[in-house]
Amino acid sequence: MLDSDKCDTKTRVSRYGIMGGTFDPVHYGHLVTAEAVRDEFKLDKVVFVPTGKPPHKKGYKVTDAKHRYLMTVLATVTNPFFEVSRIEIDREGYTYTIDTILEFKKMQPEDTKIYFITGADAVLEILTWKKVGELLRLCNFVAATRPGYEPSQLNEMIKYVEKVHGSTIHMVEVPAMAISSTDIRNRIKANRPIKYLVPESVEYYIMKNGLYR
Ligand code: ATP
Ligand code: MG
Numbered sequence: 001m002l003d004s005d006k007c008d009t010k011t012r013v014s015r016y017g018i019m020g021g022t023f024d025p026v027h028y029g030h031l032v033t034a035e036a037v038r039d040e041f042k043l044d045k046v047v048f049v050p051t052g053k054p055p056h057k058k059g060y061k062v063t064d065a066k067h068r069y070l071m072t073v074l075a076t077v078t079n080p081f082f083e084v085s086r087i088e089i090d091r092e093g094y095t096y097t098i099d100t101i102l103e104f105k106k107m108q109p110e111d112t113k114i115y116f117i118t119g120a121d122a123v124l125e126i127l128t129w130k131k132v133g134e135l136l137r138l139c140n141f142v143a144a145t146r147p148g149y150e151p152s153q154l155n156e157m158i159k160y161v162e163k164v165h166g167s168t169i170h171m172v173e174v175p176a177m178a179i180s181s182t183d184i185r186n187r188i189k190a191n192r193p194i195k196y197l198v199p200e201s202v203e204y205y206i207m208k209n210g211l212y213r
Contacts, residue, residue: 016043016108023050043115047083048072070205101114114139116135116139119143122143127161133165143157144173146174185212
C-alpha cells in the first residue's frame with residue numbers, strides 16, 4: 001500500500017481492479033489471476049468486463065455476449081470481491097478499453113485508483129490499442145505471468161512498453177495455470193473433458209446450452 005493511501009477507512013481511496021477479456025469461456029486462469037492481483041494490490045473490488053465486439057478478434061466468431069456474461073457471473077459468484085460489468089457488452093459497435101476506463105471513471109469518485117489487469121500475452125498487444133498513452137496514464141497497468149511467457153520475456157516486453165510510453169507497468173507472478181479459452185473450446189469440439197479447468201457451474205452452463213460444439 002502506498003503511504004498516501006494510509007488514512008482512515010472513511011477517507012481511504014478505493015482501489016478497483018478491472019479485468020477485461022473475451023471470457024469465451026471464463027476459466028480458472030482468469031480467476032486465479034484476478035485474485036492474485038487483488039491480494040497483491042489490496043484491491044477493494046475486481047470488476048470483470050466481458051468484451052462486446054472485440055476489435056482484435058474480428059477473425060473468429062465470438063460467442064453471444066449474453067452467454068459470456070452469464071458464465072462470468074456464475075464463475076465469480078463465490079468471491080465477494082468480484083463483480084461483473086455489462087459496460088462493454090451493452091455498447092454498440094467495437095469496444096475499446098479507453099472508452100471503458102473513461103466511462104468507469106465517470107461513475108466513481110475522482111480519486112478512485114484503477115488497476116487494469118492483463119495477462120502476459122496482452123502486454124505487447126496494448127501498443128496497438130486505441131489511445132494507449134492516455135490509457136496508461138489513467139490507470140495502473142498490471143501484467144500477470146502466464147504459462148508460455150517466461151517472466152524474463154514478460155519483463156523485457158514491459159520495459160519496452162514503458163520506454164515507448166514513459167509509464168510504469170507492474171508485473172505480478174500468479175500461480176501458473178496453463179489454461180486458455182481456445183484450448184477449452186477445442187476440447188469441447190473434440191469431446192474431451194474440461195473438468196477442473198472451469199468452475200463446475202460454467203461447465204454445466206456450457207453443456208446445458210450446447211456451446212462450442
Ligand atoms: P482465448 O484463447 O480465446 O484468447 P484466453 O484464455 O486468452 O482466451 P481471454 O478472454 O482472451 O482468455 O483473456 C482475458 C485476459 O486474461 C487476458 O489479459 C489474458 O492475458 C488473461 N489470461 C487468460 N488466461 C490466462 C492464464 N491462464 N493465466 C494468466 N492470465 C490469463
Ligand atoms: Mg486471449
